[in-house]
Amino acid sequence: MDFDFTKEQLMFKQEVVRFAKKEIVPRVQEHDLKGEFDFESFRKLGEFGILGLHFPEELGGGGADVITTVLAGEALGEAGVDGGLTLAYGAHTFLCADTIFRHGTEAQKQKYIPKLASGEWIGCMGLTEPNAGSDVASMTTSAEKKGDKYVLNGNKMFITNGPIADVAVVYAKTQPELQHAGISSFIVNKGTKGFSAGPPLIKMGVRTSHTSELIFQDCEIPAENLLGKEGDGFLMAMQTVEWDRSALLAPFVGSATYLLKKCTQYAKGRVQFGRPIAQFQAIKHKLADIRIFGEAARSLVYRIAWCKDQGRPLNHLEAAIAKLYVGDWSMAPTFDAVLIHGGYGYCHEYDVERIFRDSRLAPIGGGTSDIQKMIISKLI
Amino acid sequence: MNFDFTQQELMLFKEINDIMFGLARERTLEEKDPISAESLLREALDRLAKTSYLKLGIAQSKDIPGLCAMMGAMEIVSSCSPSLYLSIEMSTRLFGRIISTYGNEKQKAKWLSPVLYGKKLGAVALLEKTMNIDNDPMATIGIRENALIKISGVKNYVINGPVADFIAVAGTMENKPALFIVEKGIKGLIQGKRLETIGLDGVVISGLTLENCQINEDQIIGQFEDKSILTTLRIWENQIILGSCLGMMKSSFESARTYAKTHKTGGKPIIAYQEVGFKLAEMLTLFQTSQLFAYRAVCAPEGKNRDFEVLTYCAKVFCTEAAEKVSGWALQILSGEGYISGNPAERSYRCAKYNQIAGTSTEISRVKIGDAAIGA
Numbered sequence: 001m002d003f004d005f006t007k008e009q010l011m012f013k014q015e016v017v018r019f020a021k022k023e024i025v026p027r028v029q030e031h032d033l034k035g036e037f038d039f040e041s042f043r044k045l046g047e048f049g050i051l052g053l054h055f056p057e058e059l060g061g062g063g064a065d066v067i068t069t070v071l072a073g074e075a076l077g078e079a080g081v082d083g084g085l086t087l088a089y090g091a092h093t094f095l096c097a098d099t100i101f102r103h104g105t106e107a108q109k110q111k112y113i114p115k116l117a118s119g120e121w122i123g124c125m126g127l128t129e130p131n132a133g134s135d136v137a138s139m140t141t142s143a144e145k146k147g148d149k150y151v152l153n154g155n156k157m158f159i160t161n162g163p164i165a166d167v168a169v170v171y172a173k174t175q176p177e178l179q180h181a182g183i184s185s186f187i188v189n190k191g192t193k194g195f196s197a198g199p200p201l202i203k204m205g206v207r208t209s210h211t212s213e214l215i216f217q218d219c220e221i222p223a224e225n226l227l228g229k230e231g232d233g234f235l236m237a238m239q240t241v242e243w244d245r246s247a248l249l250a251p252f253v254g255s256a257t258y259l260l261k262k263c264t265q266y267a268k269g270r271v272q273f274g275r276p277i278a279q280f281q282a283i284k285h286k287l288a289d290i291r292i293f294g295e296a297a298r299s300l301v302y303r304i305a306w307c308k309d310q311g312r313p314l315n316h317l318e319a320a321i322a323k324l325y326v327g328d329w330s331m332a333p334t335f336d337a338v339l340i341h342g343g344y345g346y347c348h349e350y351d352v353e354r355i356f357r358d359s360r361l362a363p364i365g366g367g368t369s370d371i372q373k374m375i376i377s378k379l380i
Numbered sequence: 381m382n383f384d385f386t387q388q389e390l391m392l393f394k395e396i397n398d399i400m401f402g403l404a405r406e407r408t409l410e411e412k413d414p415i416s417a418e419s420l421l422r423e424a425l426d427r428l429a430k431t432s433y434l435k436l437g438i439a440q441s442k443d444i445p446g447l448c449a450m451m452g453a454m455e456i457v458s459s460c461s462p463s464l465y466l467s468i469e470m471s472t473r474l475f476g477r478i479i480s481t482y483g484n485e486k487q488k489a490k491w492l493s494p495v496l497y498g499k500k501l502g503a504v505a506l507l508e509k510t511m512n513i514d515n516d517p518m519a520t521i522g523i524r525e526n527a528l529i530k531i532s533g534v535k536n537y538v539i540n541g542p543v544a545d546f547i548a549v550a551g552t553m554e555n556k557p558a559l560f561i562v563e564k565g566i567k568g569l570i571q572g573k574r575l576e577t578i579g580l581d582g583v584v585i586s587g588l589t590l591e592n593c594q595i596n597e598d599q600i601i602g603q604f605e606d607k608s609i610l611t612t613l614r615i616w617e618n619q620i621i622l623g624s625c626l627g628m629m630k631s632s633f634e635s636a637r638t639y640a641k642t643h644k645t646g647g648k649p650i651i652a653y654q655e656v657g658f659k660l661a662e663m664l665t666l667f668q669t670s671q672l673f674a675y676r677a678v679c680a681p682e683g684k685n686r687d688f689e690v691l692t693y694c695a696k697v698f699c700t701e702a703a704e705k706v707s708g709w710a711l712q713i714l715s716g717e718g719y720i721s722g723n724p725a726e727r728s729y730r731c732a733k734y735n736q737i738a739g740t741s742t743e744i745s746r747v748k749i750g751d752a753a754i755g756a
Contacts (some may be wrong), residue, residue, distance in 0.1 A: 001448035002382040003676045067381060264753045281743075284750020291749055292694045299672035303383050321665045376664060377657030380637055 003299065005067065012064075013071040019048050020079035028082045028208070032354050035200070035207040037164055041085055042092075046119020050076075051093050055101055060114035070250045070305040074298075077254025080262075080351065083358030084208030086251040087365070091160035091209075092116065094243035096123030096169045100187060103228040103236050108187065112167060124165035126156035126188075126214045127237055133158075134371045136171075136234065137179040141216060143172035143186060148223045150174075150186060152194070152216040162212035163197045166190045170214070171237055174230045183233035187225045194219030205357030244366045245319040246305040252330045252362060253301055255355060256294030259337045262352060263287055266341055277340075286336040293333045297326050317379045324372035327363035334359040389449040395431045396453050400460040403427065409461035410582040410727065414574055417582045418543040421467050421501065429498030433457070434472045437619075438480045439496065448675045451623055455671070458627020459634075459724075462731040463582030465627060469620040470539040471495055475502025477616055478548050478559060482601045482609075491546050491561060503544035505535035505588050506613060514744060520551030520590065522560055522600070529553065529600060531560050531568075531593040541586040542571045548601070549590065550610070557609050558602035560595055568593040579730030615689060618696045618739040622674040625703035625735055629667040631724035632710035636660060639714050650713070659709050666702040673698055690752045693745035700742060704732040 005013075024041045031038045045051050054069045055061025064072075076086050097116040100108055115121040132139040141154025152172055156162075168188045175182035188195055198213035228236065264287060267278035277283050300322040307315060337352040338345035345352045363369040385393070403409065403424060411417040428434055432443070436450035445453075458465040472495060479492040479502075494500035508519055520533025533551055541547070547569075549560045562569055572587030602609065637660055640651035650656045677695035680688045710725035711718040718725045736742045750756075 001385060001446075001675055001679065003679055004381060260753055268754055278750075278754040278756075281747055281750075284754070285746045286750075287753045288694075288697070288746035288749035291690075291753060292698050295676075295691060295694045296669050296673050296698050299676050300669060302381065303672065306381050306383050317664075318668070320661075321668050324661065324665050325669050370658070373658040373661035374654070376661035377651060377654075380651075380660060380664060 003302075005071070009068050009071055012068055013075045016048070016050065016072050016075035017079045019044075020076050020081050023048075024076075024085065025080045028080065028085070029348065029351060029354070031208045032082055032084065033348060035202065037088065037210045038085060038208055039164075041081075042088065042122065043119050045085075045089060046117070051089065051119050052097070052113070052117020053093075055097070055113055055117050059101070059109060060117040066246065066305040066308045067302065070246050070301060073247045073250030074254035074257075074301075077251035078257045079254070080258045081251070082206070082208055082351075082354060083251065083255070083361065084206040087206050087248075087361070088122075088161055088209040090243075090248040091125060092123045092165075094247055095125035095240050096161075096165075096167060098243060099125065099169045099185065099227065099236055099240060100167075102239065103185070103232070104187075105224075107224075108227070112187065116167065121166035122161055122164050123167045123169070124159050124161035124214075125240070126159050126162075126168050126170040128156060128158050130155055130157045130213075134368060136183070136237065139171065139173060139183065140176075141170070141172040142176065143174050143184060145174065145223065146220075149220045150223060150226065152186065152188070152219040152221065154216050156214040156216075158201070158211055159197075159214050160209050160211050162214050163200050163210045165197075168195075168214060169227065170216070171233045172216075178231065180234040181231050183237075184230045185227040185233040185236050186221060187227060188216075188219065188221055192219055192221060205354070205360050207354075207357075239314075241316075241319055241367075242304065242308050242314045245314075245322045246301055246308065248366060249297075249301045249322060249326045252326050252359070253294055253298045255359075256290055256297065256330070256333050259333050259352065259355060260287060260290045260294065262350075263290060263337050263340045266344075266350075270342075283340060286340055290333040290336055293329055297329070300325055316375060320367075320372040320375040320379070323367060324369055324376065327369050327372070330362045331359045385449060385452060386445070389445045389452065392431060392433070392445055392449065393452060393456055396428065396433055396456050399427045399431070400424075400457055404460055410463050412581050414542065414584050417463075417467075417584050420582070421464065421540075421543070422498075424464055424468060425471070425498035425501070427498075428457075428468070429496070434468075434476070434496050434498060437473060438476050438492075447678045451619075451626070451674050451678045454620070454623025455626035455630055458624045459630040460627070461582065462624055462628060462727065463580045465624060466580060466583050466620070467540055469623070470504060471502040471544070473620050474504045474613070474616055475544075475546065475548055478504065478601065478613070479561075481612075482559070484598075486598060487561070487601065495546070500545040501540055501543060503538055503540035503547045504613070505538045505541065505547050505549045506610075507537045508533070508535060518551055518557075520549060522551055522553035522558060522595075524553070528594045528596065529560070531562065531590045531595060533590050535588040535590070536572075537575070537585060538588050539583055539585050541584070541588050542574060543584050547588070549588075550613070553600070553603055556603035556605065557607055558600055558604065559609075560593075561599045561601065562590070562593055562595060566593050566595070578733065579727070580734055581727075611689065614740050615692050618692050619678050621735045621739045622677065622692075622695055622699050624731075625699040626667075626671055626674055628703045628728035628732055628735075629663070629670060629706040632707040632728045633660070633663050633667050635718070635724045636663065636710035636713040639717060643717075656713055659713060663706045663709050666706055670695075670699040670702045686752055690749055693740060693749050696740060697742045697745045697749070700732070700735040703728065703735060707732050
């Protein structure tokens with residue numbers, strides 16, 4: 001076993017931290033307060049190369065390995081980038097673009113990946129429905145083949161980047177009677193007749209990511225927009241789990257490092273009873289717990305990434321464990337961070353308040369903690 | 381980066397597993413009787429010495445697996461018997477590592493080789509009135525008298541104390557930290573009564589009193605320039621405790637999982653109920669997270685900065701608290717079955733508290749982690 005990164009990986013991570021601190025973080029609080037997506041930051045992520053980091057260079061990507069890609073996500077969290085932007089990045093790059101990259105035809109890849117990698121286009125993925133969340137197979141969105149077209153009907157719910165996306169990877173049933181095996185995946189472009197997005201949902205956290213319903217009403221798309229073969233959709237959706245359990249969890253690991261720095265700074269400067277509160281054991285205890293979470297979580301995330309770099313099929317047990325741990329335990333450090341900051345921590349001026357709200361999505365999004373427990377209990 | 385064990389390491393795990401389960405078939409591994417416990421310990425050392433287990437983390441050779449494998453191997457031994465594990469580790473990974481790291485060639489030949497070959501048993505007498513070595517100065521003292529050194533002091537909680545052939549006694553000489561190696565039967569060494577403990581039934585533990593024990597100059601290790609030797613001993617002890625925690629979680633989890641799959645109620649195995657299945661999921665999550673944490677902590681390079689120490693404290697807090705939770709939840713799943721003495725979960729539950737208070741306690745660990753964060 002070896003837990004070391006290469007020098008290049010570590011240097012790149014530091015570059016991402018520097019870039020994010022300078023170019024993105026200064027606008028985070030303002031956008032969170034307004035509940036606005038930060039288009040400028042997203043474009044800068046594209047320019048820096050993060051949006052397409054793992055795609056081949058000939059498609060406009062950076063040709064990076066999975067570990068490096070995960071480190072970039074961790075670096076964003078470590079720099080203080082908000083959960084909304086990292087979620088938008090995750091949905092765009094891993095749930096939308098990567099699905100096209102892995103399963104698309106050469107023509108589809110050439111058409112979509114360079115523009116998604118650069119950030120010129122924004123992507124989203126439509127899987128969840130109002131009445132089909134964890135139980136994916138109960139989705140009702142249909143795709144009926146009519147000549148050289150598919151006609152989509154149905155609604156998708158809680159779609160990250162939904163209102164702003166130029167491209168959507170949408171899952172719909174081509175053969176409803178087959179349940180999982182009847183699900184197929186399609187590329188739907190913005191502006192397609194019969195395709196619309198609802199207004200952004202007002203959320204507790206990750207407020208800079210725009211989330212909405214997607215509505216398909218007799219939405220006709222060319223048959224060539226099918227990804228892979230009919231019936232492969234469920235497997236494609238499941239394959240995004242590899243990224244979901246590594247790159248999408250990585251910002252939570254980085255965020256723990258960020259919280260520790262912020263809390264330490266505050267605790268050293270805040271004087272009560274004649275001394276900085278950092279000198280009280282109760283505060284040190286909380287700082288320790290924040291560090292412990294980050295250190296415990298990182299190896300779980302790196303393990304998934306390393307296995308993917310080795311070309312191994314996803315170990316669903318290890319993936320569910322990583323998601324369950326990060327999801328359930330990442331809230332405690334944010335709780336401690338708010339407590340350390342006291343009344344200030346409850347106010348928007350100090351970003352621990354935002355991080356506290358953002359973290360609440362961790363045990364919900366991408367498969368709830370209960371679903372992870374269900375997976376683990378079945379696999380053992 | 382690499383998350384795999386090598387084939388050589390996996391082979392070693394199998395050898396250790398076979399030895400430990402072989403021993404378990406022949407004897408009770410948690411022997412309460414001190415005479416039986418000593419004989420079991422010597423038997424286990426003799427068998428394990430046929431593998432590279434006792435040399436892990438101590439002897440340097442390309443044929444001997446590294447520190448991550450050491451942790452993996454420790455987990456196996458601890459899962460079979462927390463008591464036997466702790467007794468073995470205090471002899472090899474603490475006493476042996478002291479001699480290996482700080483001893484001269486003559487000292488290594490005299491005390492290290494017999495320990496690594498499983499022929500002799502070591503112990504380390506570190507603690508005094510309390511288990512705290514950070515705030516309370518050590519009263520045990522060595523005074524030079526001509527060519528001899530006279531050692532006096534009272535040590536507490538010495539694992540293997542009553543049965544060890546060699547004991548490394550921590551103290552000071554001429555105001556500098558030092559370790560005095562005393563051998564069994566030395567005049568002035570008084571064994572205390574064996575201590576009764578909540579768990580670790582098979583560990584022979586006692587206090588020791590040294591009344592003007594005379595040793596030679598070549599029985600001193602040190603004198604050290606500062607107290608960092610004590611920190612190092614604590615870190616090694618913490619590593620031993622990490623292995624202990626992993627073993628406890630392994631045996632508790634496996635016991636609960638087997639029971640949940642085979643015990644039926646309402647016409648189906650209890651694992652089919654979410655209250656049970658989900659609890660097992662959380663147990664495995666804590667166990668696997670602890671494994672990776674412990675491997676990473678033990679593999680971290682020992683540099684001049686404090687990060688290696690801090691990472692060990694982090695792992696210590698996490699793994700020791702996880703071990704108590706996992707064994708407690710296992711007991712809950714096992715219900716009455718787990719409450720019966722001898723069940724691995726019951727045994728681990730009783731032993732788990734030791735790991736939180738021994739080495740660097742979880743409270744002191746958190747303070748040290750916090751100190752590192754604020755740069756204190």
